[in-house]
Amino acid sequence: MELASEKPREARRLVDFPLVRGLLSQEGVLFVIIVLAVAVLASQNERFLTTRNVMREATLAFEVAIIAMPMTFIIITGGIDLSVGSTFGLAAIVLGFLWQDAGWSLEAAIGACLVTGLLCGLVNGLFIVRVGVPPLITTLATLALYRGMALGVSEARSARGFPEWFLEVGRGGPTLEWGTASASPTAQLLIVVGAALLFGALLYFLARNRQRALGSGSIEVLPAENGAGTSRLITGILAGALIAWAAVSLFTSETGEARSQLVPWQILIMIVIISITGIALSRTSFGRGLYAIGNNETAARFAGVPVGRYKLIIYTLSGLVSALAAWVFVSRVTTTRSDMGSGIELDAIAAVVLGGTSIMGGSGTILGTVLGLILIQVLKSGLLLAGVKGDATIIMIGVVLILSILVNNFIQSRLRPR
Amino acid sequence: MTATTQPIPARETRTDAPSRLSGLFSQEVVLALIIVGLSVVVGALNPRFLEPNNLRDILSNSSYIAVAAIGMTMVIITGNIDISVGSMIGLLSTVAGTIAVGAEAGGYPLWVSWVVPVIIGGLIGALVGFLVAYLNIPAIVVSLGMMSILKGGLILWTGGAWIYNLPVDFMIAQRSLLGIPTPVYFMVVLTILAALWMRYTPAGRAIYAVGGNKEAARLSGISRRAVLMQVFIINGVMVGIASVLFGTQFNAIQSTVPPGLELFIITASVVGGVSILGGIGTVVGSTLGAILIHVIPSAMTFANISAYWRQAVQGLLILVTVLIDLLRRRRQAQARRI
Numbered sequence: 098m099e100l101a102s103e104k105p106r107e108a109r110r111l112v113d114f115p116l117v118r119g120l121l122s123q124e125g126v127l128f129v130i131i132v133l134a135v136a137v138l139a140s141q142n143e144r145f146l147t148t149r150n151v152m153r154e155a156t157l158a159f160e161v162a163i164i165a166m167p168m169t170f171i172i173i174t175g176g177i178d179l180s181v182g183s184t185f186g187l188a189a190i191v192l193g194f195l196w197q198d199a200g201w202s203l204e205a206a207i208g209a210c211l212v213t214g215l216l217c218g219l220v221n222g223l224f225i226v227r228v229g230v231p232p233l234i235t236t237l238a239t240l241a242l243y244r245g246m247a248l249g250v251s252e253a254r255s256a257r258g259f260p261e262w263f264l265e266v267g268r269g270g271p272t273l274e275w276g277t278a279s280a281s282p283t284a285q286l287l288i289v290v291g292a293a294l295l296f297g298a299l300l301y302f303l304a305r306n307r308q309r310a311l312g313s314g315s316i317e318v319l320p321a322e323n324g325a326g327t328s329r330l331i332t333g334i335l336a337g338a339l340i341a342w343a344a345v346s347l348f349t350s351e352t353g354e355a356r357s358q359l360v361p362w363q364i365l366i367m368i369v370i371i372s373i374t375g376i377a378l379s380r381t382s383f384g385r386g387l388y389a390i391g392n393n394e395t396a397a398r399f400a401g402v403p404v405g406r407y408k409l410i411i412y413t414l415s416g417l418v419s420a421l422a423a424w425v426f427v428s429r430v431t432t433t434r435s436d437m438g439s440g441i442e443l444d445a446i447a448a449v450v451l452g453g454t455s456i457m458g459g460s461g462t463i464l465g466t467v468l469g470l471i472l473i474q475v476l477k478s479g480l481l482l483a484g485v486k487g488d489a490t491i492i493m494i495g496v497v498l499i500l501s502i503l504v505n506n507f508i509q510s511r512l513r514p515r
Numbered sequence: 516m517t518a519t520t521q522p523i524p525a526r527e528t529r530t531d532a533p534s535r536l537s538g539l540f541s542q543e544v545v546l547a548l549i550i551v552g553l554s555v556v557v558g559a560l561n562p563r564f565l566e567p568n569n570l571r572d573i574l575s576n577s578s579y580i581a582v583a584a585i586g587m588t589m590v591i592i593t594g595n596i597d598i599s600v601g602s603m604i605g606l607l608s609t610v611a612g613t614i615a616v617g618a619e620a621g622g623y624p625l626w627v628s629w630v631v632p633v634i635i636g637g638l639i640g641a642l643v644g645f646l647v648a649y650l651n652i653p654a655i656v657v658s659l660g661m662m663s664i665l666k667g668g669l670i671l672w673t674g675g676a677w678i679y680n681l682p683v684d685f686m687i688a689q690r691s692l693l694g695i696p697t698p699v700y701f702m703v704v705l706t707i708l709a710a711l712w713m714r715y716t717p718a719g720r721a722i723y724a725v726g727g728n729k730e731a732a733r734l735s736g737i738s739r740r741a742v743l744m745q746v747f748i749i750n751g752v753m754v755g756i757a758s759v760l761f762g763t764q765f766n767a768i769q770s771t772v773p774p775g776l777e778l779f780i781i782t783a784s785v786v787g788g789v790s791i792l793g794g795i796g797t798v799v800g801s802t803l804g805a806i807l808i809h810v811i812p813s814a815m816t817f818a819n820i821s822a823y824w825r826q827a828v829q830g831l832l833i834l835v836t837v838l839i840d841l842l843r844r845r846r847q848a849q850a851r852r853i
Contacts, residue, residue: 177655179778224834231791233596234837237778242830249824439774443598447659456653489671495663502652 123453123505127468128331130501131475138479145482152361156429158474159363160185160422160438162467165445166374167415169466172449173378174390174408175458176225176232181419181445183243184217185438188420190247193256193433203263211420217243218416222409232412244439251435259431267429270361289341296337301330332464363425370418375463383407391458448473451498453505472497542788542840546803549836550810557814564817571696573809575688578698579604579764581805583757584783585709586640586750588801591784593726593746594793595647595654601776602665603639603754607632608762609669609770612678615685625684632762633755639665640751641744648743666772673770681766688764698760705756706802713798722746727794782829783808786836808832 139146164181171178192210195201201209217239224235378384386407389397398404419438427433452469454461473494480490558565583600590597614628639661646657690697713719724732725742732739762768787804789796811832812825820828 228838228841230834230837230841233791234785234833237781237785238830238833238837240778240830241782241826241833245824245827245830249821249827252821252823443659443662447663450656450659456655489667491663492667492671495660495665495667498663499646499652499657499660502656503646503650506651 123501124331124462124465124468126504126508127452127465127472127501128334131468131472134472134475134479138475138482142479142482145479150478152359152364154474154478155367156361156363158470159367160426161441161444161448162367162470163370163418163422164415164441165448165466165470166370166463167411167418168445169449169452169454169461169463170374170378170387170411171232171415172446172454172456173387173458173461174411175394176408176412177236177446177456178221178232178412178415179236179442180217180221180239180243181415182438182441183240183247184214184416184419185423185426185441186435187217187243187247187250188214188423189427189433189437190251190435192424192427194250196259197256198254203260207424210424211417214416214418214420214423215413216416217419218413219409221416222412225412226405226408240442244435247435251433253435255432255434257432259428264428264431266362266425267427267431268361270359270363270365272359285345288345289338292341293334293338296340297330297333300333300336331468335464335467363429366421366425371463371467378463383410387411388459391455391460444473447494447498451501542836542843543797543800543803545839545843546787546800546807546836550803550807553810553814557818561817561819564814567694569813569817571694571699573813574699574702574806575696575764577805577809578696578702579688579757579760580780580783580809581702581802582705582760583754583780584787584801584805585705585798586746586753587780588784588787588789588796588798589709589713589722589746590654590750591726591781591789591791592722592793592796593743595743595746596781596791597643597654597658597747597750598777598781599639599643599658599661599665600750600754600780601774601778602662602669602772603636603751604758604761604776605770605772606665606669607636607755607758608768609673609678610635611759611762612681612685612768612770615681616678618682618685625682628685629687629759632758633752636751636753636755636758637748638751640748640754643751644744644747647747648740662777669770669772675770677770678768679766681768686763686766688760688762698764701756701760702802702805705753706798709798718742718745723794725793779808782833786833788840804836807836 135146144150164185168178168181188210191213192206195209196203196206221232221235221239224230224239225232378387386397386402386404389400389402390404390407394404423438426437448469449461449466450456450469451472452461452465452467454465476493476497477490480493554565563569583604587597587600611628611632614631615625618625618628643654643657643661646652647654688696688698692700713722721732721737721742724735724737725739729739732742783805784796784801785791785804786807787796787798787800787802789801808829811829812822815825815828816822
């Protein structure tokens with residue numbers, strides 16, 4: 098900043114252009130890194146960018162991904178939820194125990210699993226909101242408590258032998274049979290990239306026109322609104338790429354023969370949850386309220402934001418989503434164990450923070466978290482395909498986490514208006 | 516809700532007449548009472564609980580947690596946190612073991628294997644401190660990243676192979692002096708030194724100042740960055756010492772990161788009355804906290820409660836002690852207002 102002010106006034110710096118500015122946001126930087134990483138990995142290994150691999154990776158990321166959504170809400174309010182992994186474990190154990198040992202029907206056990214998650218989250222919320230215990234301590238205590246309850250209930254026994262229909266959620270999905278048009282890989286790639294850019298540009302200009310209609314981009318707005326155009330652009334590119342890629346892989350094939358493609362339920366559930374949380378955060382008064390709480394809780398309360406109720410909602414939601422993840426996970430691995438989901442809280446937090454959500458609260462987007470998740474999964478998958486040992490890939494994630502915050506801090510300090 | 520928005524004054528109970536009584540029931544006293552009370556009750560149920568052997572085990576096992584919690588307490592008092600300590604202990608105890616195994620062939624004295632992990636701990640602490648203090652990255656993010664790096668590095672390095680045939684002289688945690696295990700000496704001496712340092716020296720008081728009121732600390736000429744560097748280096752050194760105590764307690768080193776160890780250490784600090792918001796807490800409290808979280812499982816075993824419920828009781832315990840602490844402070848704040 099100081100450096101910039103010494104210079105004589107220029108008409109317009111490069112970074113004053115909205116597109117450049119947006120590309121230099123955390124989302125923009127992440128997006129560029131992801132595109133580069135995917136390009137490199139895809140050129141190194143032909144199996145990387147196949148429909149099958151992409152779907153498999155998305156399925157593997159499911160649990161962390163859906164838990165990271167309410168976690169984004171919570172971190173935006175300046176809180177944290179360390180107990181999600183333990184809630185996950187307890188919900189899984191409740192499901193297995195009630196069905197196998199208590200003789201409940203499996204449907205009732207699934208219901209109880211979700212209710213358990215809801216209650217776990219509610220207890221967190223009540224301690225934080227009504228008693229006033231800081232979120233870090235509350236959820237640290239319930240991390241031990243819920244995991245301990247899972248251990249106590251299960252006594253290290255595991256449930257297995259679930260019926261076939263139960264395994265459907267974790268392993269099945271609608272099967273689509275299409276694919277009669279023929280297209281070469283190059284043509285497929287061109288269609289996807291073209292559609293992505295088109296869609297992105299469309300959303301970007303719509304956003305810019307809206308901003309102009311509101312009267313220039315210089316109004317003081319909440320941090321989320323800064324670079325709204327770019328985040329729209331990236332959302333557009335991502336959505337466009339997704340839709341075009343889905344269409345291309347469904348309707349075309351190299352040979353022109355019909356194929357069937359299983360779309361895992363996980364991907365569909367994930368898309369629904371991401372869409373709902375994304376819209377709730379950016380388009381509703383609830384979402385605005387979360388930013389307000391994170392920026393200044395006292396001010397938010399005076400401004401009439403129902404702080405207590407909103408906090409209660411997000412912590413309860415976090416518990417519920419953890420239980421949902423547990424149910425789908427149990428269905429995928431076909432067994433329950435009391436140590437399930439341990440450490441998942443740190444994976445989710447890493448994705449959220451990598452996505453540019455400030456751990457101090459007040460800023461962050463669902464899009465950022467999604468990009469963070471994609472980058473982590475791309476790195477994991479790519480390094481695994483490159484022959485790096487699975488456990489060693491977490492070094493990379495640690496380095497990327499610290500570096501991305503460093504780079505972002507650096508860029509933001511240069512970008513600040515003179 | 517109102518109490519959380521009120522700034523909670525630091526311990527100034529001595530000059531404050533209305534709170535003198537509640538000062539008697541500080542978190543340290545409460546913890547000591549709980550530990551003694553629990554021991555008496557369980558001892559009455561099962562006299563074997565109070566046998567010297569068992570008490571020695573409890574104290575010895577809580578030592579490395581207590582030593583690591585000394586550093587953690589300082590870090591939390593400055594308003595930061597370090598969740599990479601579990602991975603650090605895993606890595607540094609493996610370093611200690613590897614050096615010890617090579618001592619005879621390499622022709623260097625065995626004490627090198629105790630000193631090197633402590634130095635490396637200090638260096639890692641300095642790196643974390645630099646990132647937090649000078650590059651302004653939140654400590655939770657730095658330590659989250661550091662945790663991944665150390666954990667991955669350890670697996671990459673050892674491949675998860677255990678270290679056996681450690682020299683007998685390496686095992687300082689298994690030795691005793693005057694019938695008391697050596698780790699207990701480390702715990703007691705380091706706690707007393709740290710407590711005196713934090714209470715009576717300007718550098719020690721600066722830690723509270725930085726955590727309690729940033730602006731006031733700045734105006735009184737305290738360099739926040741220097742204090743943070745110092746605290747993170749001390750934390751690294753303490754974790755280094757804890758790693759040596761941890762690595763020398765058994766005849767083999769597992770070369771893995773003990774799951775949830777960092778949370779165990781943070782728990783000891785929090786149970787000991789350290790406020791996660793910064794500015795409040797003592798190392799005497801965190802050491803008592805570390806002892807308490809080891810007394811409970813042992814007491815449960817002797818009271819014939821299923822070991823499977825151990826962790827649930829521990830979780831409840833954290834909630835209860837934190838609640839007691841919170842209520843006590845609220846009452847103090849009210850007393851001060853009147």
